[in-house]
Amino acid sequence: xxxxxxxxxxxxxxxxxxxxxxxxxxxxxxxxxxxxxxxxxxxxxxxxxxxxxxxxxxxxxxxxxxxxxxxxxxxxxxxxxxxxxxxxxxxxxxxxxxxxxxxxxxxxxxxxxxxxxxxxxxxxxxxxxxxxxxxxxxxxxxxxxxxxxxxxxxxxxxxxxxxxxxxxxxxxxxxxxxxxxxxxxxxxxxxxxxxxxxxxxxxxxxxxxxxxxxxxxxxxxxxxxxxxxxxxxxxxxxxxxxxxxxxxxxxxxxxxxxxxxxxxxxxxxxxxxxxxxxxxxxxxxxxxxxxxxxxxxxxxxxxxxxxxxxxxxxxxxxxxxxxxxxxxxxxxxxxxxxxxxxxxxxxxxxxxxxxxxxxxxxxxxxxxxxxxxxxxxxxxxxxxxxxxxxxxxxxxxxxxxxxxxxxxxxxxxxxxxxxxxxxxxxxxxxxxxxxxxxxxxxxxxxxxxxxxxxxxxxxxxxxxxxxxxxxxxxxxxxxxxxxxxxxxxxxxxxxxxxxxxxxxxxxxxxxxxxxxxxxxxxxxxxxxxxxxxxxxxxxxxxxxxxxxxxxxxxxxxxxxxxxxxxxxxxxxxxxxxxxxxx
Numbered sequence: 001x002x003x004x005x006x007x008x009x010x011x012x013x014x015x016x017x018x019x020x021x022x023x024x025x026x027x028x029x030x031x032x033x034x035x036x037x038x039x040x041x042x043x044x045x046x047x048x049x050x051x052x053x054x055x056x057x058x059x060x061x062x063x064x065x066x067x068x069x070x071x072x073x074x075x076x077x078x079x080x081x082x083x084x085x086x087x088x089x090x091x092x093x094x095x096x097x098x099x100x101x102x103x104x105x106x107x108x109x110x111x112x113x114x115x116x117x118x119x120x121x122x123x124x125x126x127x128x129x130x131x132x133x134x135x136x137x138x139x140x141x142x143x144x145x146x147x148x149x150x151x152x153x154x155x156x157x158x159x160x161x162x163x164x165x166x167x168x169x170x171x172x173x174x175x176x177x178x179x180x181x182x183x184x185x186x187x188x189x190x191x192x193x194x195x196x197x198x199x200x201x202x203x204x205x206x207x208x209x210x211x212x213x214x215x216x217x218x219x220x221x222x223x224x225x226x227x228x229x230x231x232x233x234x235x236x237x238x239x240x241x242x243x244x245x246x247x248x249x250x251x252x253x254x255x256x257x258x259x260x261x262x263x264x265x266x267x268x269x270x271x272x273x274x275x276x277x278x279x280x281x282x283x284x285x286x287x288x289x290x291x292x293x294x295x296x297x298x299x300x301x302x303x304x305x306x307x308x309x310x311x312x313x314x315x316x317x318x319x320x321x322x323x324x325x326x327x328x329x330x331x332x333x334x335x336x337x338x339x340x341x342x343x344x345x346x347x348x349x350x351x352x353x354x355x356x357x358x359x360x361x362x363x364x365x366x367x368x369x370x371x372x373x374x375x376x377x378x379x380x381x382x383x384x385x386x387x388x389x390x391x392x393x394x395x396x397x398x399x400x401x402x403x404x405x406x407x408x409x410x411x412x413x414x415x416x417x418x419x420x421x422x423x424x425x426x427x428x429x430x431x432x433x434x435x436x437x438x439x440x441x442x443x444x445x446x447x448x449x450x451x452x453x454x455x456x457x458x459x460x461x462x463x464x465x466x467x468x469x470x471x472x473x474x475x476x477x478x479x480x481x482x483x484x485x486x487x488x489x490x491x492x493x494x495x496x497x498x499x500x501x502x503x504x505x506x507x508x509x510x511x512x513x514x515x516x517x518x519x520x521x522x523x524x525x526x527x528x529x530x531x532x533x534x535x536x537x538x539x540x541x542x543x544x545x546x547x548x549x550x551x552x553x554x555x556x557x558x559x560x561x562x563x564x565x566x567x568x569x570x571x572x573x574x575x576x577x578x579x580x581x582x
Contacts (some may be wrong), residue, residue: 001371002488002491008121009304012231013075014039015307015391016236021247023358026250026305028191030406030458034263035156038051038560039054040053040054041054041056041058041445043058044168044170045078045079045144045578046100046142046143046144046146046170046172047142047167047169047170047172048100048139048142048146048165048167048168048171049165049166049167049168050076050098050100050164050165051161051164052076052161053074053157053161053304054191055074056074056075056076056096057073057074057075057076057161058075058076058225059075059076059077059078060078060079061077061078061079061080061081061082061101061168061396062079062450064327065081065082065084066082066084066085066086067085067086068085068086068087068088068091068206068207068237069081069085069087069097069099069237069238069240070087070091070097070206070236070237070238071094071095071096071097071149071235071236071238072091072092072093072095072236072529073095073097074095074097074154074518075097075098075287076097076098076099076100077097077099077100077101077238078100078101079100079101079102080101080102080106080107081101081238081240081241081576082106082210083212083213083372083413083415084210084213084413084415085207085286086416087205087206087207087237088206088226088267088405089204089205089206089208089404089405089406089416089417089418090206090404090405091236091416092234092235092236092262092311092313093234093236093271093272093273094133094149094150094151094233094234094236094272094273095151095272096148096149096150096151096154096157096158096237097148097149097238098146098147098148098158098161098162099146099147099238099240100144100145100146101144101145101147101149101240102143102144102145103138103144103145103174103175103176104118104175106240107145107240108145108177109122109134109243109244109245110145110147110239110240110242110425111136111138111145111176111488112131112136112245112299112487112490113483113487113490113496114129114130114131114136114483114487115136115137115138115145115176116129116135116137116138117137117138117140118137118138118139118140119253120147122258123403126159128400130150130407131292131295131296131482132153132231132235132296133149133150133151133152133155133233134147134148134150134295135147135148135158135159135162136148136149137162138176139165139167140169140173140174140175140176141171141173142167142171142172143171143172143173143174144175145176146162146165147238149163149235149238151232151233151234151273152273152540153272153416158241161575162506166514172385174481183264183458188244188245188247188248188301188305188493189247189248189302189303190203190247190248190251190300190301190302190306191248191251191252191300192251192303192305193303193304193305193306193307193426194223194251194256194257194258194259194302194307194422195256195257195258195307195422195424196425196426197396197424197425198224198225198256198422198424199422199423199424199427199496200223200225200420200421200422200477201222201223201224201380201400201419201420202223202224202225202226202227202256202258202328202420202421202422203223203225203226203227203408203415203417203418203419203420203423204226204227204228204229204258204260204401204417204420205226205227205265205415205416205417205418206228206236206237206416207237207238207239207240207242207284208228208239208241208242208246208298209226209231209239209241209413209415210413211241211246211249212413213225213364213413213415214249214250214255215253215411215451215526216410216411216413217411217413217415218253218254218255218414219409219410219411220410220411221260221408221410221460224254224255224256225255225256225420225422226250226255226257226258227257227258227259227260227418227420227436228242228258228259228260229242229260229262229311230242230259230260230261230293230296230297230300230302230308231259231261231262231292231293231295231296231297231503232260232261232262232263232289232292232293232311233262233263233264233273233292233431234262234263234264234265234271234273235262236262236498240269242300243300244299244300245556247301247302248301249566256422258307258309258344258372258399258422258424259300259301259302259306259307259308260298260308260309260310260311260346260372260422260434261289261290261293261296261308261309261310261311263285263289263292263309263310263311264285264289264328265312265313265315265354265571266312266313266315266321266324266325266351266352267282267320267324268315268316268317268320268321269313269315269316269319274448275324275328276324277320277321277324277327277381278322278324279324279458280400282323282325282327282328282331282370282436283323283327283330283331284331284469285326285328286310286327286328286329286330286331286332286333286335286488287330287331287332287334287335288331289310289328289331289332289581290308290310290331290332290333290334290335290343291335291467291469292315293308293310293336293467294308294335294336294339294341294466294467294472294486295466295468295505297341298466298467298468298487298488298491299487299491300488301491303318304339304340304341304364304511304512304513305340305341305342305426305513306341306342307341307342307343307344307369307370307424307427308336308341308342308343308344309344309345309370309372309399310328310329310332310343310344310345310346310402311346311347312325312328312329312345312346312347312352313347313348314348314350314351314374315346315351315352315450316350316351317354317355322355322358322359323325325352325355325366326355326356326359328374329343329345329356329365329366330366331364332345332368333367333368333369334366337463338464338465339465339466339467340512341515342369342370342427342458342509343368343369343370344368344369344370344371344399345368345371345372346372346373346374346401346512347372347373347374348374348375349373349374349384349387349388350374350375350387351383353371353384353387353388353437354374354387354388356368356371357387357388357389357392360389360392364543367545368522369397369427370393370396370397370398370399370424371384371386371397371398371399372399372401373387373398373399373400374389374401374403374405374418375400375401375402375459376402376404377402378402378403379400379402380400380402380421381400381402381421382398382399382400382421382422382423383400384398384400392528395425396423396424396427397423397424397427398422398423398424398480399421399422399423399424400420400421400422401418401419401420402419402420402421403418403419404418404419405418406418406419408418411464419476437454437457437458437460437461437473438458439458439461439462439509440531440543441454441456441458441530441531441534442533442534443534443538443539443540444502444505444509444531444535446499446500446501446502447459447475447479447499448482448498448500449478449479449481449482449498449499450477451477451499452476452477453476454475455477455478456475456477456481457473457474457475459477459481459485459500459505459508459571460472460473460474460475460477460481460484462508462511462531463481463484463485463488463508464484464512465511466488466508468485468487468488468491470483470484470485482498483498483502485498485499485500486498488504488507488508489504491578492504492537492579492581493580494507494581495582502528502535502536502538503582504581505532505535506532506535506536506578506581506582507578507580507581509528509531509532510528510529510575510578510579511528512524512525512528513525514572514575514579516569516570516571516572517569517570518547518552518569518570519551519552519567519568520547521547522546522547523545524545526545526546526551527543527544527545529547529551529555529578530542530543530544530545531543531559532578533549533551533554533555533558533578536558536578536582537554537557537558537561539554541554552568553568555567555568555569555570555574556568558574558577558578561573562577564577
């Protein structure tokens with residue numbers, strides 16, 4: 001990716017220049033585009049009509065099924081994306097874009113707790129939540145799901161477009177399916193931490209390939225790992241296939257995923273979204289980026305213990321630029337570690353990676369766990385040449401992007417990719433932290449909007465550690481805590497009622513590593529177990545970090561009541577049930 005910086009810089013020029021440079025074209029039925037006077041054009045799909053700037057491109061996916069849904073230039077995409085697309089691997093940057101697609105079983109998988117539901121869409125638009133600079137609205141009376149991408153600079157333009165929405169006579173109602181409410185439903189989740197332990201070839205593409213393409217490539221390509229862009233305000237492509245179901249299917253089929261976030265770029269570039277030159281501010285921006293990435297990972301079922309890679313494109317390094325980048329990465333790493341994730345860093349070997357290596361032993365910066373470096377030398381290995389000493393990040397901590405922007409075809413499915421070689425390991429996931437709050441109670445009673453006290457503060461701290469930020473843990477259960485709770489519940493497949501009851505307490509308290517423990521075990525995992533059992537069973541289990549006879553009996557009671565083998569040993573099945581809120 002970073003080797004093509006000149007092309008990308010042109011794609012990320014000032015907003016007005018981008019808007020002016022794109023022309024609209026007429027879209028045949030069922031999508032209709034005509035040009036009201038002056039600066040707006042009316043676009044209609046499935047009875048949902050919006051007014052967009054006249055310079056925006058309008059793409060009918062029924063007529064152009066392989067079109068790439070890209071946001072680095074302002075556009076509206078209408079219809080269902082096809083199984084194949086013509087996305088260049090190297091799209092980075094964002095202007096503005098809107099996707100209007102029918103509500104189907106596939107598209108419904110993109111919805112999260114942040115997805116607004118409305119009739120016309122107009123009334124909801126001004127207040128709809130934006131996550132990773134993306135607003136999503138299900139307009140059920142038209143049967144469409146609207147996904148709108150923006151930057152901080154273009155958010156007002158995008159919200160104005162959404163606020164212009166109205167329904168025409170062609171609108172037909174389709175409800176967005178609600179998440180399954182069964183208490184015994186198994187949440188969708190990756191098969192384990194990603195990418196886990198793997199040595200071999202992989203690839204990354206701008207948009208997650210369809211299930212059909214992934215199946216075809218699994219059968220005949222040399223690749224077993226795929227880079228997916230899960231988050232970031234600067235992602236250049238839409239991700240219509242990337243859902244928790246997709247993640248579960250790929251990892252169950254043996255694919256390894258390496259999740260990527262594309263956020264703020266180095267301050268010494270021409271990108272429109274840059275980190276601050278002030279190191280303290282840059283570090284704070286890294287924390288914010290990591291929190292968004294953790295939320296995205298949790299919604300997709302990518303668990304703690306996984307590595308998430310921050311994509312910072314090539315830059316011409318200076319002392320101040322280097323300090324900003326490494327400060328940003330320090331905040332990125334520390335926030336990921338606080339929720340039990342590993343931190344990764346993608347950049348050009350000649351700029352960002354070289355800068356990180358030069359400060360490898362500098363305690364002023366928090367070192368990232370994994371390197372993902374662009375060095376297009378064609379060698380499928382993890383040699384870093386003169387850019388990084390061989391002793392740095394040498395314990396299965398490297399991904400080498402060794403070739404870029406090549407199109408390959410397997411089983412009839414063509415994808416433009418960057419080629420990667422991975423030598424990665426599970427590592428030791430940092431223990432999620434929750435300081436400043438008492439987590440030990442004899443009972444975990446339900447707390448909800450309007451509640452206050454120590455249990456609320458504990459719930460807020462646990463939500464924050466899980467990547468669902470309720471704000472500063474202050475012991476007051478307000479709207480932000482309600483939203484964070486609903487997002488966490490949605491990610492776990494629980495009823496998203498915004499109240500922290502027994503199931504939500506159980507899932508929150510048991511989060512973290514899942515070692516096999518039994519009678520005689522001691523330590524932090526036992527403490528988490530005892531707290532979770534207290535919540536799950538509705539009775540007091542002594543919280544002392546020692547797996548004694550009382551804990552063993554509580555484990556057997558829990559296992560028996562949940563249909564598990566009641567052997568008193570806490571292994572993957574018991575941890576999985578607890579962490580699912582059962």
